[in-house]
Amino acid sequence: MPPETPRNHHPPPSEAEGGAAAVTAQRRLEAIELLELPPELSPWTRARRRFMSHKLAVLGLAILLNMVLISIFADFVAPYDPTRNHLHKLLAPPDSLNWLGTDRSGRDTFSRVVFGSRVSLSVGVVAVSIYLAIAFAIGATAGLVGGRVDNVLMRFTDLVMTFPSFILIVIMAGILGPSIINVMVIIGIFGWPGLARLIRGQILVQRELDYVIASQALGGSLRHIIRRHVLPNVVGPVSVAVTLGVAGAILAEAGLSFLGLGISEPAASWGTMISNARGIAFIDAAPALWLSPGLSIVLAVLAIYFVGDGLRDAFDVRGSGSGN
Amino acid sequence: MTQYITRRILISIPLLFGISIITFIIINMAPGDPLTALLDPEDQISLSVRDIEAMRRELGLDRPGPVRYVIWLKEALTGNLGFSYQTKRPVVEMVLDKLPVSLTLMGVALALASSIGVMFGVISALKQYSVIDYSLSVISFFMISIPQFFFALSGMLVFAVWLGWLPVFGMWTAGEDPELLDLARHAILPISALMLQDIAVYMRYTRASMLDTLSAEYVLTARAKGLSEALVLWKHVFRNALVPLVTILGLSLPALIGGALIIETIFSWPGVGALAYDALRQRDYPVQMAVLLMGATAVLAANLLADVAYAWVDPRVRHA
Numbered sequence: 001m002p003p004e005t006p007r008n009h010h011p012p013p014s015e016a017e018g019g020a021a022a023v024t025a026q027r028r029l030e031a032i033e034l035l036e037l038p039p040e041l042s043p044w045t046r047a048r049r050r051f052m053s054h055k056l057a058v059l060g061l062a063i064l065l066n067m068v069l070i071s072i073f074a075d076f077v078a079p080y081d082p083t084r085n086h087l088h089k090l091l092a093p094p095d096s097l098n099w100l101g102t103d104r105s106g107r108d109t110f111s112r113v114v115f116g117s118r119v120s121l122s123v124g125v126v127a128v129s130i131y132l133a134i135a136f137a138i139g140a141t142a143g144l145v146g147g148r149v150d151n152v153l154m155r156f157t158d159l160v161m162t163f164p165s166f167i168l169i170v171i172m173a174g175i176l177g178p179s180i181i182n183v184m185v186i187i188g189i190f191g192w193p194g195l196a197r198l199i200r201g202q203i204l205v206q207r208e209l210d211y212v213i214a215s216q217a218l219g220g221s222l223r224h225i226i227r228r229h230v231l232p233n234v235v236g237p238v239s240v241a242v243t244l245g246v247a248g249a250i251l252a253e254a255g256l257s258f259l260g261l262g263i264s265e266p267a268a269s270w271g272t273m274i275s276n277a278r279g280i281a282f283i284d285a286a287p288a289l290w291l292s293p294g295l296s297i298v299l300a301v302l303a304i305y306f307v308g309d310g311l312r313d314a315f316d317v318r319g320s321g322s323g324n
Numbered sequence: 325m326t327q328y329i330t331r332r333i334l335i336s337i338p339l340l341f342g343i344s345i346i347t348f349i350i351i352n353m354a355p356g357d358p359l360t361a362l363l364d365p366e367d368q369i370s371l372s373v374r375d376i377e378a379m380r381r382e383l384g385l386d387r388p389g390p391v392r393y394v395i396w397l398k399e400a401l402t403g404n405l406g407f408s409y410q411t412k413r414p415v416v417e418m419v420l421d422k423l424p425v426s427l428t429l430m431g432v433a434l435a436l437a438s439s440i441g442v443m444f445g446v447i448s449a450l451k452q453y454s455v456i457d458y459s460l461s462v463i464s465f466f467m468i469s470i471p472q473f474f475f476a477l478s479g480m481l482v483f484a485v486w487l488g489w490l491p492v493f494g495m496w497t498a499g500e501d502p503e504l505l506d507l508a509r510h511a512i513l514p515i516s517a518l519m520l521q522d523i524a525v526y527m528r529y530t531r532a533s534m535l536d537t538l539s540a541e542y543v544l545t546a547r548a549k550g551l552s553e554a555l556v557l558w559k560h561v562f563r564n565a566l567v568p569l570v571t572i573l574g575l576s577l578p579a580l581i582g583g584a585l586i587i588e589t590i591f592s593w594p595g596v597g598a599l600a601y602d603a604l605r606q607r608d609y610p611v612q613m614a615v616l617l618m619g620a621t622a623v624l625a626a627n628l629l630a631d632v633a634y635a636w637v638d639p640r641v642r643h644a
Contacts, residue, residue, distance in 0.1 A: 056462070056465075155338070155339070155342075156342075158339060159339055159342040159343065159346070161578075162339060162342075162343060162620050162623050162624050162627070163343070163578070163616065163619070163623070164577070164578040164579075164581040164582050164619045164620065165578060165582065166578075166579070166581070166582025166583075166585065167581060167600065167615060167616055167619050168350075168616065170582075170600075170604060171604070171612050171613075171616060172353075174604045174607065174612070175350070175353050175354045175609075251471055254471050254474075255471060255472075255473065255582075255586060258471070258586070259585075259586070259589070259604070260605075261604065271471075274473065274474065278590075283477060283480060283481050283485055284481060284485045284486065291478075294471070294474040294478070297471055297474065298469050298471075298474070301468075301469040302465060302466065302469040305465050305468065305469055306465065309465075
């Protein structure tokens with residue numbers, strides 16, 4: 001790179017008029033040269049290539065896609081109805097018919113693990129969609145409007161962040177009662193503060209960047225600037241945070257269900273399955289009963305974190321854009 | 325410095341009010357009457373239904389929400405957060421009774437997690453892009469992906485049931501005199517489960533902070549002066565890299581409190597977490613609210629302390 005790049009070259013103001021004209025002509029030439037360079041890769045292509053070169057991210061994406069397919073087609077994948085009681089076969093060890101054995105009520109563990117993926121993934125996606133909407137409304141308003149509004153919204157965000165979120169979620173779940181909709185809504189309602197801060201921060205950074213100021217100087221409307229310049233650049237960090245958020249929501253649901261406050265019987269949730277298998281008699285009596293849902297949670301969350309890490313690389317997000 | 329601390333405390337006061345408002349709103353969503361719960365149960369027994377009605381009116385229970393909030397807040401400020409539905413004892417007393425157990429558990433977990441995490445984070449940063457760095461990074465992904473309760477149950481199965489090296493649960497061996505060694509043996513599994521995620525968090529933050537500092541210009545200067553590598557790493561890099569970690573100490577408290585709820589329950593440790601779990605099962609709302617209110621206040625205090633500590637080690641912060 002030459003010591004003086006065209007962008008940093010500022011002609012001293014004391015220069016003669018003719019000199020300034022020459023510099024302008026020179027710049028125009030440089031601009032033309034720049035335009036004739038081979039077309040650069042679009043940001044999306046570049047991001048996709050970076051993502052695909054992240055081995056763990058690709059592995060995570062493959063695992064995740066499989067899980068999504070399994071949860072969509074659970075009815076075809078699972079050999080049995082997950083809620084049907086095979087009363088002649090209670091707490092059976094794994095065999096050729098019940099690959100992971102049966103539980104206390106004679107229900108097929110493998111089928112329940114398969115259907116459990118549906119609960120976990122849908123809670124993760126819906127809860128995070130809810131809090132993304134809240135975070136976007138609060139973060140974007142604070143970042144774009146600024147001033148008093150920003151101050152009030154951010155103090156409110158600080159306030160919600162002060163509560164130990166799991167305790168808050170657990171208490172709300174206890175009050176509202178166990179159901180999948182309640183779990184989604186409760187995790188959604190309390191999950192937004194980190195993401196709202198992130199969105200606000202990104203917008204504040206973008207507002208000060210040269211190209212946004214340039215667009216303003218050229219008379220671009222606020223609407224145009226937001227849609228054309230600010231939003232596309234906020235997408236990277238937000239997508240990383242949202243991905244990590246889905247993993248967090250899945251863990252929160254598992255914890256809630258484990259405590260008996262999340263998804264209630266007979267519906268199959270991984271957390272509920274582990275909770276039912278608890279108690280020392282079961283811990284070593286039928287390990288498949290709780291190891292299989294437990295390992296499923298680990299696999300799902302791990303896959304999502306890998307994808308999140310890949311996205312972080314792909315969008316070149318610096319630092320930790322964690323949503324929590 | 326005094327000015328900075330005063331300013332930070334003043335900012336915390338409205339937050340404290342906010343915490344009490346949100347807690348009050350949640351209490352009001354729960355079945356039952358939070359203000360009736362404030363009355364000493366023994367007084368309630370001796371009163372007739374009509375007396376209670378009269379007292380309700382006297383207490384302002386028929387008044388609108390904001391008025392009831394003020395009444396409730398006045399009681400809360402004098403230390404009355406109500407009486408447990410189950411034990412009929414003042415809930416503040418119940419929580420304070422259990423606090424030492426939880427503080428010990430969380431304190432040891434936090435101290436160990438931060439030391440182990442910082443140590444591996446430093447190794448990771450110094451050996452950036454090596455096999456060690458890569459392995460540590462993958463391990464840290466596993467650490468944040470395993471639900472604490474699943475790790476706890478797995479540890480129980482392997483080390484307590486199969487190998488028999490550690491006690492299955494409890495804090496002390498029943499029927500024996502309390503001994504520190506006995507407590508330590510009982511604490512290994514719960515503390516491991518509790519600190520698992522924090523180790524990963526500290527490791528990743530330390531690594532990032534170390535890498536940032538390693539590329540700082542004053543490190544280049546130190547090297548240019550011909551200082552030994554050990555001196556540069558210890559005095560210039562490590563000490564400065566640690567500074568931003570102070571803030572995570574405050575940030576990791578909410579997760580730690582949530583973790584204590586699950587871990588104390590699984591291992592039957594008689595702490596605030598187990599108390600909260602029992603209160604959840606028995607729908608003992610006054611106890612739940614006390615835990616929530618005190619937990620949030622603790623987080624607020626921890627953040628305040630972290631901010632002050634940050635300003636103390638990094639003068640740039642307090643003049644900002």
